[in-house]
Amino acid sequence: MPAFNTLDDLSADSRVLVRLDLNSPIEDGTPQDNRRFERHAETVRELAEAGHRVVLLAHQGRPGRDDFTSLGGHAEILADRVGRDVGFVADTYGDEALEAIDALDAGEILLLENTRMCDDELPEASPEEKAETEFVRTLAPLFDAYVNDAYSAAHRKHASLVGFPLVLPAYAGRVMETEYEANTAIATREFDGPVTMVVGGTKATDVIGVMDALDDRVDRFLLGGVAGELFLRAAGHPVGRDVGEMDLFDEQWERNRELIESVLDERGDAIRLASDLAYEGPDGERAEVPVDDIGEKETGYLDVGATTVADYEPAIRESDAVFVKGALGVFEDERFADGTVGILDAIAETNCFSVVGGGDTSRAIEMYGLSEADFSHVSIAGGAYIRALTGEPLPAVETLEAAAERRRD
Template structure:
């Protein structure tokens, strides 16, 4: 049984405040549809079908950023996914928002304005402190229950994620419940065979934190992306340096050099490291170079090479469980998608427990027509997924447990 209340515990026909995470890419002012809307529509639809009056809170970006926009477009996209009318009010907790909430009928859905357009939202505070804010104190009396489904911001102690459980009966939504169960499974479940984690992305600290927390749970770490280069630099190879416009490696190495060298020295057999890399050739195509042929890094490495892919695939195929954190290459560019796509496809055809996650990694499935049903779980979370892997508490989940 979950340690928190779920939708199964919620009586029908109530006025419910729901926190989702609809944060989405914005291109030329247009909010892009994505799998988040599809996932969260399940919770919204389930609540509306149970005759709840549903008001949705969500955020988009942060103040000062180009994609910090209203949620009006988000409401229209959500409407397409829930297959019922979704209203929008350009107000978070003012008079217009309160009137719209009070006018809701059973089964109706309303999206409130971007939570980050209110000053009370972003400061990191305790649940008790947020519960005293004007934002929470104004909205809470209008509702019978609060549902948090925004797992991907569950590591944030913001007003909308932790401030309502102290003052309203609180429940986990469908996405929250599934994400938490699967993303903590690597630490909590016992597997009979080898456990492998594919780790890419652009932060060496991610690998270090995961390795330190899960070292006894994971048998093989297969590295790509920037972490792969930085581990190799710690081993003495002439990679992991900034070249051209890429300026992310030298500072990271300086900050983590001692820890990386310790892992290489004491736990080298746990890590699969790239034996070749792909880069952009002079003619604009994909070129590959073997690690032992590199005398000096002259080009940014944008993917692992096929020699590395061929060495990683058998490890995946022999695993009882495989977890993915981050892409091993710049998969958004088809020339440099081979590593990410071929490893994910290997996981898909292997009879193993599998979880795909980490920032935008799940987008590769859509881009390259990989069936999501081939995996046990595909996470839409980034920071919260990483926190679950590294054993850090998820603030919003702990608050749901505390007030269950």
């Protein structure tokens, strides 16, 4: 069990400062509803229904990027998900924000402006330094408690994530609690049968590090995506290379070649590689080719083939636990969703403990009509999920644990 306090430990009738992660795709200046709003709404609703005065912190984008924008639209989406009004003030810790916080009644909800519009928020620094910022010192005295529900940002040392737990009683929200328990299960739980990890996506550097770190916890790895092609390259196949204007493979190969070759050499019996790959044929339709028939890479491969899916399915169906990190193909294009969806279907039909990690991969569940209830946990975290799998510390979780320890003392 986690060593932090949760909402079950929160005193009644509190004025609560709650950190969410509502970072979303922005289209034409408008935030798009996604799974994060739905998940965080559970924590916010629970706090409001319990009669707490609820003030929310969240971020969107980074300064200088196109998706760096105000949170006014986020408040509207969250209100729909919570089923209650969510007030918004275009200020974080100035007079306007302080007045709005002071005016809150029991059960009311207020979202403050984008935390990354504050100079104190973004620079990575120790929790002790963040606790001394004007941002934290101004807001903290107005609250009885701090709740961190932003597990997907827990790998960051930002003021709103690590500063407040040093100066306020601190608790984990429901998203933080469930994400932590599911994503650390691979290291903390004992499983009776085989443990399988499906590895894909475009960020091969991340997942290769995960494979190396988990070599004693995972019985077999099923590979696809960019990482899968790089391992095929290490195995002697003429793939895993950039062609045309592509810029996915060669740089990651140079950075990870030694690690890929050592992992393949040491754990080759546990690593399953694609036997066929899919690409866009001359007529624009999906086409497939056996890996052994590829003499030279002349086109981009966008999915694993049907034979690979058929090869991977038995390994999943006999597993006691399956962890997914990354899609096996470009599932956003329906022509190249067969690998990702086929594997997710097999997991959904198997009575195993299953975690689907990463915001991108979890979107395939919704896009292709799968039921989230058929998986033990669908994570909304990306970088934090990687950290949890590799056993690296999550600063925001550590500060929650330290806060709980101080209360026990």
